[in-house]
Amino acid sequence: MLIILGLIGMVMGPLGAQYFTDREIICVGKNQEVVKELLELNLDLLMEKDGKIFIVASPQDMIALRAKNIAYDIKSSAFYPEKQGDFSIQGGVNGAFHSYTELERDLMALADSYPDLAQVIDLGDSLEQRNIYALKISDNAGMQENEASVVFLGCHHAREWISVEVPYLLGKYLVENYATNTEVKRLVDNCEIWIVPLVNPDGLEYSIHFYRYWRKNMRNNGNGTYGVDLNRNYGYKWGWDNLGSSPDSASEVYRGPGPFTEPEIQAVRDLFGQENFQAVVSYHSFSQVILYPWGYTQNESDKEDILFEIGDKMSQLIESVNGRIYGVERAGAGFYLTNGDTTDWSFGVYGIPSYTIELPPDSGITGEFFNSEADIQPLFNENLAAALYLIDWCVQAYPSQVHKSDSLARQQQKLFHKK
Ligand code: 0X9
Ligand code: CA
Numbered sequence: 001m002l003i004i005l006g007l008i009g010m011v012m013g014p015l016g017a018q019y020f021t022d023r024e025i026i027c028v029g030k031n032q033e034v035v036k037e038l039l040e041l042n043l044d045l046l047m048e049k050d051g052k053i054f055i056v057a058s059p060q061d062m063i064a065l066r067a068k069n070i071a072y073d074i075k076s077s078a079f080y081p082e083k084q085g086d087f088s089i090q091g092g093v094n095g096a097f098h099s100y101t102e103l104e105r106d107l108m109a110l111a112d113s114y115p116d117l118a119q120v121i122d123l124g125d126s127l128e129q130r131n132i133y134a135l136k137i138s139d140n141a142g143m144q145e146n147e148a149s150v151v152f153l154g155c156h157h158a159r160e161w162i163s164v165e166v167p168y169l170l171g172k173y174l175v176e177n178y179a180t181n182t183e184v185k186r187l188v189d190n191c192e193i194w195i196v197p198l199v200n201p202d203g204l205e206y207s208i209h210f211y212r213y214w215r216k217n218m219r220n221n222g223n224g225t226y227g228v229d230l231n232r233n234y235g236y237k238w239g240w241d242n243l244g245s246s247p248d249s250a251s252e253v254y255r256g257p258g259p260f261t262e263p264e265i266q267a268v269r270d271l272f273g274q275e276n277f278q279a280v281v282s283y284h285s286f287s288q289v290i291l292y293p294w295g296y297t298q299n300e301s302d303k304e305d306i307l308f309e310i311g312d313k314m315s316q317l318i319e320s321v322n323g324r325i326y327g328v329e330r331a332g333a334g335f336y337l338t339n340g341d342t343t344d345w346s347f348g349v350y351g352i353p354s355y356t357i358e359l360p361p362d363s364g365i366t367g368e369f370f371n372s373e374a375d376i377q378p379l380f381n382e383n384l385a386a387a388l389y390l391i392d393w394c395v396q397a398y399p400s401q402v403h404k405s406d407s408l409a410r411q412q413q414k415l416f417h418k419k
């Protein structure tokens with residue numbers, strides 16, 4: 001069986017046979033020296049938990065660790081779906097989660113059912129010519145009106161399947177409840193809500209069919225390595241240092257040969273250029289935390305207080321639904337730095353509140369990227385509360401007297417000072 005899979009992999013795509021069998025999840029005790037050494041090794045870091053750092057490690061990584069006398073334990077067997085037993089195959093090869101074509105079908109169906117409220121817009125092509133879809137939701141969705149606007153992004157990282165579901169379900173919820181829920185109607189009437197649930201369609205398909213842990217896009221780097229980390233390819237402080245991203249094309253955090261080289265990220269950039277967003281959320285998984293800029297440095301931005309305040313409010317609202325607590329942290333203040341990520345760019349260039357929401361679970365031991373199908377709805381429900389709050393924040397902040405044709409910078413300045 002493995003031989004057959006390996007052969008298919010070699011014929012069909014960049015899959016080295018090595019990807020199927022030889023990666024292990026390992027853990028290393030954390031101390032300052034080890035952190036320094038690990039960052040130099042360009043590892044696929046999963047998370048930090050109880051003083052231990054978890055890593056998806058190849059045999060080469062393990063050899064490198066041994067060479068540096070860094071002790072590790074193999075923990076692969078401890079990683080299992082959050083609730084065992086109900087991870088079944090429903091509705092296609094990736095179960096209740098969306099594949100690219102399932103998402104395409106469902107987005108089109110929403111727009112067909114609610115043509116005044118929802119439009120599907122193709123933002124551009126991925127490397128493998130899939131469409132990067134946006135669902136635009138508003139009253140008169142076909143027109144650009146003088147209203148606030150906000151964007152929710154999902155799945156920059158292929159293996160983070162739950163990050164497609166939360167923004168998709170947000171779109172579905174808004175259109176389906178518009179007629180009956182006055183609060184939803186008020187928000188949809190006063191805001192243009194953009195949802196881009198699948199920024200990395202090629203990577204998602206690869207993760208579904210070939211290698212579940214795939215993270216990057218499918219760029220052929222031309223030297224036997226594949227993939228650019230789409231959350232390192234944005235143009236603000238791109239390549240700032242080699243800790244927050246890597247110049248090595250084999251790395252899981254490879255930033256690409258330049259800023260905005262990847263068509264998937266060009267599509268997001270161009271959407272921001274056309275619209276005038278008041279806020280952005282980019283969903284990822286996992287670790288159950290709300291992150292805000294900066295990520296490229298440990299330093300605070302000049303808007304630390306308000307960024308924390310909005311994040312903290314979202315966390316409280318989320319907790320009120322199912323009791324799950326999402327931490328609120330400045331991204332760069334935690335274990336690792338990132339440069340070229342979405343939210344440093346949107347905050348650095350547009351000055352808007354920008355959040356990375358790392359969805360549950362909180363640790364690898366309780367499931368990491370393998371959210372149970374039964375958890376999709378509850379995870380959406382809790383995140384809905386935060387999303388509605390942020391949409392309302394945008395509506396409140398939007399200066400209706402300012403027309404969209406006014407300079408962006410002026411509008412944004414007013415915005416932030418108003419709150
Ligand atoms: O590394 C990333 O791109 C994000 N985490 S993930 O595990 N989903 O890959 C985090 C981006 C936020 N920035 C920082 N933590 N510095
Ligand atoms: Ca409208």
Ligand code: ZN
Nearest residue numbers: 157160284285
């Ligand atoms: Zn991610």
